[in-house]
Amino acid sequence: MRKFSLLDGLVVPLDRANVDTDAIIPKQFLKSIKRSGFGPNAFDEWRYLDHGEPGMDNSKRPLNQDFVLNQPRYQGAQILLARENFGCGSSREHAPWALEDYGFRVIIAPSFADIFFNNCFKNGLLPIKLAAEKVDVLFKAVEANAGYKLKVDLEQQTIGAPDGAAYPFEVDAFRKHCLLNGLDDIGLTLQHVDEIKAFEAKHRAAQPWLFA
């Protein structure tokens, strides 16, 4: 997994609540057996005016110029500012794959759906929960200032704004450690292989039918 520590990135505001993973990456792209290449189809139904299918040349498709990601001032954005319950719905990890492949490294929202939140950390993406009032302040600032950037410091757990304001954020210690070091969960878990085996033996003795 790609490490994440510090980012000074352009922010794009996606001003709607309950953005679901079907919207982030529509189902037709889930037919892929790979975990890369989803970026051009992130938010496909909002981003393009035609119906997207796998295998199309996305550079030739008509863009929906009203969609915020298509506006010239937000090109190259690495920080997605969103509203409550971002990433709800399907557990598809294709959603964080698509966001990461598009170029996002950080998502800031008042709240996230649990499975999506968890999936982000497995893919070098940092989801940050900030109070709704603070997110509101950021929305106003982004919309008022072209080229608006934020400095995200995972080590210090702060977001620095151009006006000097600092927004501290919480992050789970284990997830922070994995993200800072780009660690793969499986390798870490396999350090506890003896404990897993011991548990399994005890569990099998208590409920043998689970192992039939």
Next chain:
Amino acid sequence: MSAKTLYDKLWDSHVVRQDADGTALIYIDRQLVHEVTSPQAFEGLKLAQRKPWRTASMLAVPDHNVPTTNRAAGIADPISRLQVETLDANCAEYGVLEFKMNDIRQGIVHVIGPEQGATLPGMTVVCGDSHTSTHGAFAALAHGIGTSEVEHVMATQCLVAKKSKAMLVKVEGALGKGVTAKDIALAVIGKIGTAGGTGYAIEFAGSAIRALSMEGRMTLCNMAIEAGARAGMVAADDTTIAYVKGRPFAPKGSDWDKAAAYWKTLHSDAGAKFDATEELDAAQIKPQVTWGTSPEMVVAVDGRVPDPASAPDAVKRGDWERALAYMGLQANTPITDIKIDKVFIGSCTNGRIEDMRAAATVAKGKKVAANVKLAMVVPGSGLVKQQAEQEGLDKILIAAGFEWRDPGCSMCLAMNDDRLAPGERCAATSNRNFEGRQGQGGRTHLVSPEMAAAAAIAGHFVDVSKG
């Protein structure tokens, strides 16, 4: 010993180790696998030269991409076909039991697990699919995971997790005529919102829940994720145990007696503490219909499409306005005035035998309305289909003008060829009414099987609790 919730009991009995900050490794008893979220996990395993920890804990089935007509001809879309073939090849390589597309036992992963007895009370169950919450109906701890976690469970038999908070949703009293588990689920989501359960595991309890069949309990737990909760669950009781008995994967002989005795302990103790509690009066719940593009945008069938002017805040007002524009609806329209183009009865929410029976009971001797272009019934599994046919339900539905299809996820998420055209309006028994869910530009109204069948006959929504 202090009183424990059902969730405490399931969690505690699976903790392999726990760090001081609460990060735990929990042991997974059953991993269900489908074609969409597993190929990258198998590939990761292969690249790292790892093997599945316990192959016997896995059960695989293709469901999302499979066609629901003319299955003998195979899958026409080459990309869908490759995904299913990749599952077949991975299962063959690692020795994972798979019910292939033409196996009578094939079906939607959340229908076949319980049907086979592969889901048992007291288990931890995971699948790379958010509707894994369904299996909590069996007093199991079951939730959806991402593909990285699918690979993690394959490689280690464990999941890295932190304990959620516990919410009790208590529904007391008797449901009225025509009111179902689906209506309870939608009423709960309407009350707490699609993020109301975020961070929680929900236990559904109360006399109305105890009175539900296992099919009804599965419908309810299935929708826990639409309330934001990764896991939903119901205590084990005689209904649970009777359902499991005799199924292919269920314990046999002396194991059965021991298992059944243990399962009877799988309930919240008197006095157990929950972090949050919601109470609903079953008698007050009416048949529900969603009007928007989130399951929380729901009203009773005798209600009206809400007016964004009455939304509680500016963000919600914007969402409601966008939803009405997408759905092609005017504020204050009576729900029963909404005409539909298509009907979809099926999915992991409502694709079980009781749902087939409910649809057939409504449709018997009637005809699908002329304005309804397509009314399709998609059984949740080959065995559900077989049983329905033995009961003659297929004949009733076909005579009424419904199409009787082969099992799969079908138009719940429209990954196969079953989908809505832009602007088409559908009464669906599935679980998500998101923009584009059933096809780009498609408009979905979530309802129970009774309500969907009645809408097919009338051509618009009708109140099945009346008349």
